[in-house]
Amino acid sequence: MKLMLFALLGAISLSACAQGPQSGATAAKAPGAQAASAGQAAPAGLAPRAAAGTPEARAIAAVHALNPRVTIEKVNAAPLPGFREVVVQGQVVYVSDDGRYLFLPGPQGALFDATTKQDLSEQTLARIRKDLLKAIPVSERIVFAPPNPKYTVSIFTDVECAYCRKFHSEIAEYNRQGIAVQYLAFPRMGLGSEDHKKMISVWCAPDRKKALTDAKNDRPLPARDCKNTVTMQYDIGQRAGLTGTPMIIAEDGTTVGGYLPPQRLREALDRLAHGGVAAPAGATDPVASTGG
Structure with missing residues (x-):
């Protein structure tokens, strides 16, 4: 949140x-x-x-x-x-x-x-984010999920940012905590950057999950291009108020913040589910460009 x-x-x-x-x-x-x-x-x-x-x-x-x-x-x-x-x-x-x-x-x-004890501005923004995210179908997200998830979060991620990489290195534990992760693309260096081109290569790969994991671990990633939604996702991230990556969004549109360790993210989602507040904002890497 x-x-x-x-x-x-x-x-x-x-x-x-x-x-x-x-x-x-x-x-x-x-x-x-x-x-x-x-x-x-x-x-x-x-x-x-x-x-x-x-x-x-x-x-x-x-x-x-x-x-x-x-x-x-x-x-x-x-x-x-x-x-x-x-x-x-x-x-x-x-x-x-x-x-x-x-x-x-x-x-x-x-x-x-x-x-x-409610942030009235956040309530309005959460509804806006929830509507914005509907424009990105699950088929255009890179999903890491356990068999029967308790919670699902949408995360605007980048292949270069340190906290995005830290989050992804623990993806198995997030899944063990009952959290399904749906990644969305946000090349934080801006449109046209090398970062942007890498994320297009990920989204155009035959196995997006493997390509994303490889990119976040500096493994060789074949350059690819295709009809993709990376630029559209980037635009939606901006409209959702993103200022840094990762940006974690709960199912109701509430932002949980940036990087949180697996157990803390589960605790934050539990609090939200019971009508409480999520958690202090997690760590993010600031975007270098908002205009592309």
Whole structure:
């Protein structure tokens, strides 16, 4: 799952979300709540002071509901009507005046419901990804699957990236964990690159599974060309929001992140199946070109 609020402000983790939002009165009595008035910087480890029942108090409570250990430095009026601007450990998040919604700005921004612990932006994107992936039939994917898989993941992969290779080196264990892997092509060096040509050779090989394994292990790969969907898959990867490979997508369109060891990926999928969050983002190799 994308859920960039795992890395919210570099510190707030959804693994600490069991506690519900506090009331304004509770927030005002939190340790350090008397350190400074809202809008003034608080000493390290403390929170600004805010009167109970105010938007400032609710903003503090909403952030601390996610992680009570972070330092809230300032709470100010926001340029966005109906929100407070909260500075948390040097970064900015916007909290609605009722304390329910948190908006994380930036390229990977998200709108988060602090009450239900859901990334609302990710829910919308997951539906979009699920629809996008329907354009790539299973016949155009390279599939490694156990006899009766518990889960199926779609993975945008590259033959050169280190984390893609690490993932593939453990493919048998992912299958033993009950995970079917359906690989999709994403030559991260861009269209027309040598990387792109290698992936076309893989997709044009009579045995794609062997060709992909050989390519990821630097074994000789005969150059081939044919009518293929590599470029189309690359385009869909871009539209799905890919910024690095591997990109692991669950059946509902949720991104599980990048490389995760087999057991951790199974645990992440188990959590998703029970309505929880997946896991912190795994490791990826960044794409060198998004324009081709």
